[in-house]
Structure formats: C-alpha cells, structure tokens
Amino acid sequence: MRNTLLLILLLAVSSVIYSQEQFTGTVKDAQSGEPVFSANIYFPTLEKGSMTDPDGNFSLKNLPRGKYKLVVSSIGYATFTTEVNLPEENLEILLNPSAIEMEEVIVSTPFHQLQSENVMKVERESLSELNKKGAINLSDGITQIAGVESLTTGVGIGKPVIRGLSSNRVLVYTQGIRLENQQYGDEHGLGISSKGIGSVEVIKGPASLLYGSDAIGGVLYLNPEVYAGSNSTHAEVESNYFSNTRGYQFSGMAKTSGEKLKFLTRGSYAAHSDYETGEDSRVTNTRFNEKDIKTGIGFQDNKYKADLRYNFNRSEIGIPEDIGVQSTEKEPLLPYQKIDNHVLSLDNRFYFENSSIDFKIGYQFNDRKEFEDEHEEEHEEDETEEEHETHVEGEPALEMHLETLNYNFKYNLPKIGNFETIVGVQGMFQTNENFGEEILIPDSETVDFGIFATTHYHLEKWDFQGGLRFDNRNLESNAFTSEDGDVINALNRSFNSINGAVGAKYHIDQKFIARLNLASGFRAPNLSELTSNGAHHGANRYEVGNPDLKNEQNFQVDLALEYRNQHFEAFINAFNNSVSDYIFINPTGEMIENDPVFEYSQGNANLYGGELGFHLHPHPLDWLHLESSFETVTGKLDNDDYLPLIPANSVTNTFRVELDEGDTLSEKYAFVRLKSVFDKNNIGNFETQTNGYSLLSAGFGATLDLNKVNIDLGVSGTNLLNKSYISHLSRLKPDGIYNIGRNLMASAIISL
Known part of the structure; x- marks a missing residue:
C-alpha cells in the first residue's frame, strides 16, 4: 500500500507552467469613502487571498483566467460577494458598515459559499474562539455548538454526538479526508x-x-x-x-x-x-x-x-x-x-x-x-x-x-x-x-x-x-x-x-x-x-x-x-x-x-x-x-x-x-x-x-x-x-x- 501511495503522490504533483494573471483594486467604506485597512480579499474556488494595505489597496498574482466568486470581509462591515472575470485591475469595492459578525466561507459543502448563501445549514466555529471559552480539548470544545454534544469517558476520551447520533454514524474529516481510527468504540x-x-x-x-x-x-x-x-x-x-x-x-x-x-x-x-x-x-x-x-x-x-x-x-x-x-x-x-x-x-x-x-x-x-x-x-x-x-x-x-x-x-x-x-x-x-x-x-x-x-x-x-x-x-x-x-x-x-x-x-x-x-x-x-x-x-x-x-x-x-x-x-x-x-x-x-x-x-x-x-x-x-x-x-x-x-x-x-x-x-x-x-x-x-x-x-x-x-x-x-x-x-x-x-x-x- 505504501508503494502505491508514493506512486500516486509522484504522479499527482506534476504540473504545467501557464501564463500569469493578476487582480488589483481598492476597498473603501461605502459611507465615508475612507480606505478599509486589513480587509480580507478571498477567492473561495481558488483558495487564494490577500489583505488590503493602509490605503485600502490589494494585489493578487498567479490567478487563472475565468469567472470566479470573490468574497471581501472586514470586522465592522457586512461581508461582500460578487463574481469577477479575471484578469481584472483597479476594481473599487465598497463595504457597508454593520454590527453583524463577519461571515466565513463554508468548506465542507461542495460549492464553497458563505453561510447565508448555502442551501444546507452548516454550523461553523473557529477553534480560537472555542479555546477562549475554556475548552480542555477538541471534543470538549465542540459541545459549545448547538446540537452537538460529546460521549465521554472522563476528560481524555470524547466522541461527537450530533442530534443524538455518534460513533460510526458521524464522520470526522481532517485535512480533507475521512478520519479512520477504530472510531466504532465509545x-x-x-x-x-x-x-x-x-x-x-x-x-x-x-x-x-x-x-x-x-x-x-x-x-x-x-x-x-x-x-x-x-x-x-x-x-x-x-x-x-x-x-x-x-x-x-x-x-x-x-x-x-x-x-x-x-x-x-x-x-x-x-x-x-x-x-x-x-x-x-x-x-x-x-x-x-x-x-x-x-x-x-x-x-x-x-x-x-x-x-x-x-x-x-x-x-x-x-x-x-x-x-x-x-x-x-x-x-x-x-x-x-x-x-x-x-x-x-x-x-x-x-x-x-x-x-x-x-x-x-x-x-x-x-x-x-x-x-x-x-x-x-x-x-x-x-x-x-x-x-x-x-x-x-x-x-x-x-x-x-x-x-x-x-x-x-x-x-x-x-x-x-x-x-x-x-x-x-x-x-x-x-x-x-x-x-x-x-x-x-x-x-x-x-x-x-x-x-x-x-x-x-x-x-x-x-x-x-x-x-x-x-x-x-x-x-x-x-x-x-x-x-x-x-x-x-x-x-x-x-x-x-x-x-x-x-x-x-x-x-x-x-x-x-x-x-x-x-x-x-x-x-x-x-x-x-x-x-x-x-x-x-x-x-x-x-x-x-x-x-x-x-x-x-x-x-x-x-x-x-x-x-x-x-x-x-x-x-x-x-x-x-x-x-x-x-x-x-x-x-x-x-x-x-x-x-x-x-x-x-x-x-x-x-x-x-x-x-x-x-x-x-x-x-x-x-x-x-x-x-x-x-x-x-x-x-x-x-x-x-x-x-x-x-x-x-x-x-x-x-x-x-x-x-x-x-x-x-x-x-x-x-x-x-x-x-x-x-x-x-x-x-x-x-x-x-x-x-x-x-x-x-x-x-x-x-x-x-x-x-x-x-x-x-x-x-x-x-x-x-x-x-x-x-x-x-x-x-x-x-x-x-x-x-x-x-x-x-x-x-x-x-x-x-
């Protein structure tokens, strides 16, 4: 099996060099017109992004031609989404101030959309936020999500329970692949x-x-x-x-x-x-x-x-x-x-x-x-x-x-x-x-x-x-x-x-x-x-x-x-x-x-x-x-x-x-x-x-x-x-x- 894996790895990493495209622009406050610093510019399909500088400017290189969804987010502003036909230069993006927390792109569903755009409701939490609330380990932290509990043996062993189902009825994915570790046992x-x-x-x-x-x-x-x-x-x-x-x-x-x-x-x-x-x-x-x-x-x-x-x-x-x-x-x-x-x-x-x-x-x-x-x-x-x-x-x-x-x-x-x-x-x-x-x-x-x-x-x-x-x-x-x-x-x-x-x-x-x-x-x-x-x-x-x-x-x-x-x-x-x-x-x-x-x-x-x-x-x-x-x-x-x-x-x-x-x-x-x-x-x-x-x-x-x-x-x-x-x-x-x-x-x- 190991030899098979190594052969697949060698074949998979081969690639061909293509011409490079870039995407530049500016992010501003829609009400004041002031530049927005540290706004996150992200293409979910390409999984590539950048941040704006103090003048609100950004630049991304090595992008493929085509039409892709763009997500722009910053603390204190409503998340902005649009489609961009690359290459694109000097695009001006206006963000509306909002107290609503920033939306994140959902990775576990196939089309990599924001939660508000997703047909399927998916709960998402950052681990840093769960840890701030006193989580001892990962299985303890996820219990802070509504509808998720943990089947425990002390504090060292815990298994996720989603709406009453656990063990082999709940899949765990890590690094983009299903985790297999004899998970049938409590x-x-x-x-x-x-x-x-x-x-x-x-x-x-x-x-x-x-x-x-x-x-x-x-x-x-x-x-x-x-x-x-x-x-x-x-x-x-x-x-x-x-x-x-x-x-x-x-x-x-x-x-x-x-x-x-x-x-x-x-x-x-x-x-x-x-x-x-x-x-x-x-x-x-x-x-x-x-x-x-x-x-x-x-x-x-x-x-x-x-x-x-x-x-x-x-x-x-x-x-x-x-x-x-x-x-x-x-x-x-x-x-x-x-x-x-x-x-x-x-x-x-x-x-x-x-x-x-x-x-x-x-x-x-x-x-x-x-x-x-x-x-x-x-x-x-x-x-x-x-x-x-x-x-x-x-x-x-x-x-x-x-x-x-x-x-x-x-x-x-x-x-x-x-x-x-x-x-x-x-x-x-x-x-x-x-x-x-x-x-x-x-x-x-x-x-x-x-x-x-x-x-x-x-x-x-x-x-x-x-x-x-x-x-x-x-x-x-x-x-x-x-x-x-x-x-x-x-x-x-x-x-x-x-x-x-x-x-x-x-x-x-x-x-x-x-x-x-x-x-x-x-x-x-x-x-x-x-x-x-x-x-x-x-x-x-x-x-x-x-x-x-x-x-x-x-x-x-x-x-x-x-x-x-x-x-x-x-x-x-x-x-x-x-x-x-x-x-x-x-x-x-x-x-x-x-x-x-x-x-x-x-x-x-x-x-x-x-x-x-x-x-x-x-x-x-x-x-x-x-x-x-x-x-x-x-x-x-x-x-x-x-x-x-x-x-x-x-x-x-x-x-x-x-x-x-x-x-x-x-x-x-x-x-x-x-x-x-x-x-x-x-x-x-x-x-x-x-x-x-x-x-x-x-x-x-x-x-x-x-x-x-x-x-x-x-x-x-x-x-x-x-x-x-x-x-x-x-x-x-x-x-x-x-x-x-x-x-x-x-x-x-x-x-x-």
Whole structure:
C-alpha cells in the first residue's frame, strides 16, 4: 500500500507552467469613502487571498483566467460577494458598515459559499474562539455548538454526538479526508489535537451524498490552520494551564510563504492529571497526555495548487475503572491506551478556464495498543487461585494496526447559465491486522467505492441544490477464535446503497432566510456489530455480533428559518430523522461468566427535535452581545422504547462584551455563560434517569500590541460553582462517578 501511495503522490504533483494573471483594486467604506485597512480579499474556488494595505489597496498574482466568486470581509462591515472575470485591475469595492459578525466561507459543502448563501445549514466555529471559552480539548470544545454534544469517558476520551447520533454514524474529516481510527468504540477518542486546527464545521443530518457510508448522522469537518500570506513569515508560541487537572499544554508554530511556495509546522504537547469532581475527589486514571506534530507544504501558481499535509498524534490515555488512589501524577496507570495516529494527505487542484479538478488522496496508519494489569481467576474445582498475566510483561494485550488509503476525485464543470455542477468518485481501501492476544475485531479488508453528481441552481431570491450517489462497500474478514474458545467464521459481505438529497433556500432582502432540505443516507454495519463474541469489560456485558445485519438507511427532513438585521439575529431549526434497520444492542436474558449477554439487533427508529436561539447586539452598544440557544432531541424505536445515549435538552445563555479598538490593548473581550441541562427521563432500557444541572462559566482576555509582537492573554473558568453533576452521556455514569468540577484556564499566545 505504501508503494502505491508514493506512486500516486509522484504522479499527482506534476504540473504545467501557464501564463500569469493578476487582480488589483481598492476597498473603501461605502459611507465615508475612507480606505478599509486589513480587509480580507478571498477567492473561495481558488483558495487564494490577500489583505488590503493602509490605503485600502490589494494585489493578487498567479490567478487563472475565468469567472470566479470573490468574497471581501472586514470586522465592522457586512461581508461582500460578487463574481469577477479575471484578469481584472483597479476594481473599487465598497463595504457597508454593520454590527453583524463577519461571515466565513463554508468548506465542507461542495460549492464553497458563505453561510447565508448555502442551501444546507452548516454550523461553523473557529477553534480560537472555542479555546477562549475554556475548552480542555477538541471534543470538549465542540459541545459549545448547538446540537452537538460529546460521549465521554472522563476528560481524555470524547466522541461527537450530533442530534443524538455518534460513533460510526458521524464522520470526522481532517485535512480533507475521512478520519479512520477504530472510531466504532465509545472508548475511542478523536485522536486529534485542537492545536493546528483553524475552524470546525458541523453538518447536522445525513451527508451520504457528499461523503458516503457512515455520514448518516452528520459530519464534523476540521479545517487545518492556513498558511501565511504571500511573502510573509509568522510564528507563535502558546501555553495553557488547567487548574482542575493540574494540566498544561504547549504549542509552537512557524510558517512562511513566498509567491508560490508555502510552509508551516507546529508541535504541541499536553499532559493532564486525574480530574477532580465537585466532591473534591479525583477520578483515578482519567489522566492523559498527548504529543502532536502538524506540518504542511503548499504550492500554487495560476493553474495548479497543491497542499501536502502530515499529522502525527500520540495519545496515552488512562482507562478509569473506579475512584481509588488520589494522585496528581500524569503518567497513566494500568489499564491504559497508547495510540499512534499518522495522517498524510495531498490535495491537488487543477484550474482551467471556468472549470477545475480537485483530486485528494490520503494515507492513514493507526496503531492502537491497550496495556492491562494482571488479573486473577478462581477455579472452583480445586478451590485455589491461579494468578496469571493476560500478556507478556511490558507487551500490549491488544494491538491493532489500521491502514487506510482514501481518494476523492471531483470535477467542477463549467457553469451553464445559473447551474453549477460537480461530478466525482470517492473510495477507500482499508486493512486491519491484530498483533495482540486479545481480538476485538478480526483481521479484515474493506473496499469502498462511490460515484456522485450534485448541482446548484441560483436565482435572485431562490437557490436550489440536489444530487444522487451510488455506493458499494465490500468487507472481508478472517475467521478467528474468541477468548472463550468460540470460532467466529470468516465474513464476506457487500453493501450497496443509492442516496439523494434536494434542498431549497429562499432569501428576502438579506434579512430572512428559509431552508428546506430532504436527504437520505446509509451506514453499513461495522465489524464489531457483525463479529463480536466476548466480554466488553468497559460496559460490563458479553456482546454477541450478528453477521446478517443489513444497511441502516435513513431519511431526514430539515427546516431552518433565520432572520437577521444589523442588530438582531434569530434562528429555528427543526428536523425529523427516520432510520430503517437501526442497529442496537439488546439483552438476551442469559449470563456468561457473571456478565449479562447482549446481542446486536435491528429495528426501525425515529429521531426528532431541533435548535432555536437569538443573538442581540443593540445599537449603539454594538460591543454588547446577548445570546441564547435551546436544543432538544428525542429518539425512539418503533415499539416506543427510547434510544440510549440521547443527550438531555439544554438551554445556553451567554452575555458577551467585545471591544476591538485600542492602541496597546485591542480585541478585548469578556463573557459569562450559563448552561442549564434538563432532567433526562425518556431513557433507554439499560439506562437510569439523570438529574438536571446548571453550569456557570466566565472569562476575559485581550491582545497586547507591542510593535511587531502581539500577546494574546486569556483567563476562563468552567463550572465555577463547583457543581457535582453527572452528564447523561458520561460512560462513567453507571458507576455514579461525577463529571469534572471547577476548572480555571489561563492562556498566553505570543505572535511574531
């Protein structure tokens, strides 16, 4: 596989030199006529931009001929979009002052549009903003997005939950490729550091049209940090301290760009002790540490763009079992996981006049090891105890190597009238090998292939988008013997599905937007669901797979309404998600070695709910922000049993102050946030009710400007009242273990 990847990389980076075009102009305030400094000039399709100088002037070189969408944005102004026929010189752009926050280009959807122009509603947040609010890690930070929660095992392991669906029902994309790291398990975290991630986008609902199998619940799309602007160099050093876990995090970054070549690199290290609950006790072995390296090399001329990225992440994460020894040590105790994750990706873009080709390839290697302590077995026959080790001392009891090769080819056809169309093929080749004594899933080989087409039709007030896709997944596994001596037969299954999506957006006077989207999706059963036969120690049950499971198939209706003027925004999103052949685990009533036996079954399910909220920034107090949001989801089987691991309803209220101006201190901010979670009474058959709770958070910060050096300082606190509470999505809930108590975070970023 490695040789194949290297051959593809060599073929993909070849390019031809073409003539160069440029684009120049000036950005001014539409009311005063004054030049606008530091306005962002950006071509989304070309992924190339620039900034205006103090006189409002800008210049971009190495651009292809053709008509392309231009986006111009600046703090304090409404985002401006237009189409430009390159080459173009001395274009004058007028920006209208506005208190509405700047819009960003959405990358996770095919046509790279602003949120207000997108037919599909996509949530987008910058990681810097999430970190300012006290996020301990990436999985913790995304819970600040309405409709997104996290299924956690302590603070070191978290998996995204989008509108009640998680694990293999939510796809995670990083560096433009789907992340594959044994994500089927609840006790498997993301394996990605938040450092070096620029922003996160969330698609809520089936996205199989764009991403294939496993996007039945939605997509978490992680955008890497951008390169430095042309002919510039930038460096930064960042440090964070977390009071609750006595944790610290360090990160250093350097990036430089010429006219065509770009380079960046970042290294990060984090270490945390066992977290402390509101009861002032530490949860033993919730400690973890993480090493992360990200680097990239970019090249762009007027006809070709390449972005080669590499990410190495090593995580050592304790597996908590109960509250025992109280310690602030940071090295995990037994049992613990040691996970190495390598992600290599190459994004090639070839630009022609009014059309382009996007070809992404990626290689991933995931090495998952689990180290266990010795245990004892009692033999009733001779009433003696025999002590034995599950593995050779120092060797992992479980070791799995997952190798994945991804490819994604898209052709952006020339625009015909108001139609923009994309056709493409996607695929994946994956192998899993076991090297430890324990086997969770067998040695296997998975091959995916998908072909799709999608089109967008634009009118003055209406936008329409739709498409179709066909997918095939072939899965082969070897026979193996379970820990109880049962022989699990080899498997050879093929799964096929045809899916589609259609949506419409209605836009009135830049104030009211209505979106209606209908989409289907599918998920092929994973190896754990098909082949399990053994004790699941983390869940205290014996699981039996079902080799005859069929595709999950869903259909979602999503209605989104949004109103915004210069000082007020409000939204309401409602959805209904019907899932045929939903896979769930069910008790048989039997016991094996004191563990209840559960088997995988299928039945029809329905999830429904939504989010609503508002954002007020009253005139003339444009620096004052009042925000409120509510989220709810309910999941039920056809027999009226509630689905497990569905998040409780919640309300989040935020009071925020932002003051951008200042000579020495700029970008000053402060916030107070109260998240109130309701009682969770509509629970699954194997769950218990969860009491509601309220968590108070607050923070403040500013940027210190020292000539060419900027220092971003911030202090934030979560659960400031040290509330003792248990989240319904905590895997430690059955043991009555509380979530994290009060945590204060201090951060400093020095930028050069």
